Amino acid sequence: MASSLRQQLTELPGEDLATSALPEVAGWITIYEEMASVLRSVLARAHGVPDADELRTNLLWVEQRLASWRDRHAQLAGVTIDRKEHLLTYAGKSLKLTRREADLLDFLLRHPQRPFTSKQLATLAWQNSRLSDAQVRTYIMRLRSRLRQVGLEEVITVARNQGYGIAANIRGTAK
Amino acid sequence: MSVAGAGKEIITSHLLVAQSKRLLLRNVENKLARGRGSASLMNADEIQKLGLLVDQLAADAHRAQGNYRRAVLKWGSGDTSDFWVVAYSSLASAAAGLVTKLKESARDLPATDRYEASTDVEALELLIDRWTAAMRASMSAAVA
Numbered sequence: 001m002a003s004s005l006r007q008q009l010t011e012l013p014g015e016d017l018a019t020s021a022l023p024e025v026a027g028w029i030t031i032y033e034e035m036a037s038v039l040r041s042v043l044a045r046a047h048g049v050p051d052a053d054e055l056r057t058n059l060l061w062v063e064q065r066l067a068s069w070r071d072r073h074a075q076l077a078g079v080t081i082d083r084k085e086h087l088l089t090y091a092g093k094s095l096k097l098t099r100r101e102a103d104l105l106d107f108l109l110r111h112p113q114r115p116f117t118s119k120q121l122a123t124l125a126w127q128n129s130r131l132s133d134a135q136v137r138t139y140i141m142r143l144r145s146r147l148r149q150v151g152l153e154e155v156i157t158v159a160r161n162q163g164y165g166i167a168a169n170i171r172g173t174a175k
Numbered sequence: 176m177s178v179a180g181a182g183k184e185i186i187t188s189h190l191l192v193a194q195s196k197r198l199l200l201r202n203v204e205n206k207l208a209r210g211r212g213s214a215s216l217m218n219a220d221e222i223q224k225l226g227l228l229v230d231q232l233a234a235d236a237h238r239a240q241g242n243y244r245r246a247v248l249k250w251g252s253g254d255t256s257d258f259w260v261v262a263y264s265s266l267a268s269a270a271a272g273l274v275t276k277l278k279e280s281a282r283d284l285p286a287t288d289r290y291e292a293s294t295d296v297e298a299l300e301l302l303i304d305r306w307t308a309a310m311r312a313s314m315s316a317a318v319a
Contacts, residue, residue, distance in 0.1 A: 021288065024280035028292075031273040035266060038248060042262045045253030051309060058302060065295060072288065 023168045025073045026112035032066040033111075070110040079152070081106045093150040100126060101143045108156065108166045115162040140164055182250030189243040196236040203229050256317035263310035270299045270306065 039059040046052040074080065080089045086102040088095045097105070107125035108116070116124065118136035123129045144156050157165050176184070207225040210217040217225075244261050251258035274296050281292035 021280075021284045024276075024284065025288075027276055027280070028273060031269055031276065035269045035273070038262065038265050038269065041248045042253075042266075045251070045258065047253070049253065054305075061298065068291070072291075 022073065022076050023113075025069055025076060026168065029066065029069050029073060029111070030113050032062055032069065033114075036062045036066060073112060074109050077109060079105075079109060079155075081109070088147075088150065090150045090152055095146065095150050097143075097146070100139060101146065104139060104143060105147075105156075108164070112166050113168065115157075115159045115165040117163040121164065179252070182252075185250050186243070186246045189239070189246040193236070193239040193243045196232065196239040200229065200232040200236045203232055256313050259313035260310055260317060263306045263313060267303050267306040267310060270303045274299050274303070 036059060039055060039062060043052065043055055043059060046055060049055075078090055081087070081097075081102055082089075083102055083106060086097045086099055088097055088102070088105065104121065104125045107121070118131075118133040119129070121140075122131040122136055140156060140158075144153060147153050147155060155167050157167050159165060203225060207222065207229055209215060210222045210225055244265055247258055247261040248265065251261065253259070277292045277296050277299075281289050281296075284292065
């Protein structure tokens with residue numbers, strides 16, 4: 001009841017705020033990531049610098065906001081991933097994934113608007129730099145095919161010579 | 176050559192490229208200003224071409240400046256004032272860009288997100304003030 005009232009107050013009839021907000025939140029995430037990266041680079045050289053403690057506090061705040069907007073992005077996308085159970089839920093449908101599939105999709109959803117190469121995905125999503133490009137490609141293709149079962153076949157995008165990413169507007173074709 | 180030495184060379188190369196691009200841009204901008212003056216013999220077509228060249232060179236200069244900043248952040252030493260000028264200006268400009276985006280797009284979001292975004296804007300504006308002041312202090316140290 002309360003949520004439907006809130007919806008009435010913030011949405012126009014027929015308007016889908018979740019869909020329009022998704023790229024905006026993804027854009028904020030990109031800039032927060034850039035700030036966090038600069039702060040980490042600065043802190044790596046800040047030995048004995050008086051501002052180091054303050055910069056560390058700044059980084060902590062930026063990382064907290066980043067985590068919060070990443071969660072919100074996943075919520076707006078309507079995709080939830082239970083990392084423990086490796087269970088994907090979307091549009092009222094659930095799909096049991098393997099650990100690697102769940103880690104990969106969760107990583108991509110939390111880093112929108114950015115393509116990742118196979119090497120980067122192996123290292124960042126799975127912490128396993130030994131996986132070959134061909135193996136990563138196979139995982140991606142298998143995951144994309146499995147996501148079709150919940151209507152999310154378009155969610156992982158492939159950009160030629162750039163890598164894999166997540167669609168700016170996640171619109172599943174829930175069946 | 177040591178890693179630090181190579182890093183210094185990389186930064187210097189990027190700085191030279193950025194400075195060259197800025198000089199080229201300034202030169203063509205001056206030419207365009209003269210072309211638009213009353214005593215100019217340039218026709219509209221030539222002025223339009225120069226305008227396009229200015230846009231292209233401005234984009235090149237901006238890209239070169241970005242490459243220089245990235246090189247300083249990657250290879251620079253925390254012992255130099257230049258590093259801190261670039262670090263704080265990068266942080267302040269990223270935060271300023273984020274504030275603009277948050278202000279522009281937050282109004283289209285659900286109420287709870289709008290509130291979250293507005294608290295982010297307040298916190299970021301404080302950070303921008305601090306980082307800008309720190310950048311100015313580093314610039315003074317670099318000049319001294």
